Amino acid sequence: MNEQQSAVPAPAEPTAPVEPALPAAPTPSPAVPEAPRPPRRALRAVARWTVALLVFGGLGTGTALAITSAERTDVPGLATEGDGRWDYPKLSLPALPAGAPRPFTDANTAEIHHADLRKLLLPAPAGATPDKALDGGWVKQERFLAEYGAEHRDELAQLLVDTPPRHIAARGWTMPDGTRARIYLLRFNSTAFATHVRDELRIGHSTHPTLAGVEETAFETTWTFSRAVEGVASYSLTEKAPHGAAHTRQAYSGAGDTLALIVHERPGKKEAARIPFHQTVILQNQLLG
Template sequence: MNDQMSGRQTVAPASVPPAEAAAPTTSPAVPEVPAAPRPPRRALRAVARWTAAVLVFGGLGTGTALAITSAERGDVPGLATEGDGRWAYPELSLPALPAGSPRPFTKANAARIHHADLRELLLPAPAGATPDKALNGGWVKRERFLAEYRAEDRDELAQLLTDIPPRHIAARGWTMPDGTRARIYLLRFDSAGAVTDVQRQLGIGVTMRWPLAGAEEVAFDATWKSARAVEGFSSYALTEKAPQGDAHTRLAYSMAGDTLALIVHERPGRAESARIPFQQTVILQNQLLG
């Protein structure tokens, strides 16, 4: 997929030094060469915008930026035409950290621990969404997370989360006017190693040991590129195999240091355009975790 839906990080434009003037001549008969004009401000702003886009989409942003936005279409190269189905997310900002705490993917944080409140790392609902009252951006119990999976698999998965218990689970959900139901779960564990163990037990990246309820047959989304994950952690996108039922399920797992994210979209029908807001949601949630 050539189009990219993610938000861009705010990057301050670098200062541009004035062009050097030519050395004055010693002969009064020869006029001085005038200094080269400064580039127009409009051009500087354009360069800054494109530089920001290159940094974000080149994977160089590792969580040190102070803000993230849902990118304006004209600022990001390679986006599809207007009406591509992207959702209008609000401007996003990374939450404040306790004094002296580093961000998760910096050299000062070798353990890749998220020190921010997990609830503040959840992606907010886009414009036009109807919030899910049960998944309102706060803490949820383990049973609510397990309810995403098939009933016959929940006991085994519950045992896994007993053996490797998450410290917290935060979740947010909403429904869009087109009927798409979105849910995001963030599970924070004691360490990045614990997340790796859970990933291996779930079969993430290989095959799904425990599929979601209503989406028993899934395949890795061939349009999802690993470069769209934030540098420092893994992200896998899957899509329900045909024939789907009344809704088409897409899901993604992201392993971000000590935090595991599950992102689910269920769209009535089989509209191919549903892939675009789904990948947009994954990218933006990944950036908040990075």
């Protein structure tokens, strides 16, 4: 018996039965016509809609739970039909050296990435043509500097001399619609060095170094996303209209000792699609986090 239920009282002593008085005969009431029954077809339709609502309600709840409970080490990169996302493969974080902590744990106050930087690069999605020059390996500083307009390269070259990165890894690919994607990961000797380079890039300011072929960019101040990663800060920019031979979107992500540059560039009059660009940034951040 439940402890919160009241105890059942003891039965009372039996008493002599009392003959009940016979009630008076009821006065018959006028007959009320029976309400017509709804047609069987209408009943079946109501039943079908009720079941459908219950099924869709259950599916919606299940989907929400699946999304909100997704582990960061098992990130779904597959597309939702019709929303323009690219079909990325299933992602997982690389193995760490024995005893090495993740970058944003209590045991890693310096926020250092101990994994191989090349393993932290986002893989190309399905249908992409790999860039042979940016195959996921190491690249020289000159290749990274070539992403910027010629008028900015000397300044940036000096910045990397004063605050040299330990390594630069990069991957690029081209999608069937012509969009060219490139990701650079720069790892520095400390989080302070990475933050200094990020600040010197003057992201979002009118004087920040622009990429090659880009006239002017706008800082996406209103962009928010639900898959934010603790410890990773993103700054997203898009080329202002009218653009030249191609439209470019770019983002910088700061993650401890590592700085990422993410570029989507689409030749022609159409803009580089916003949804796959933000998808690329989010997934790359999850690998860095």
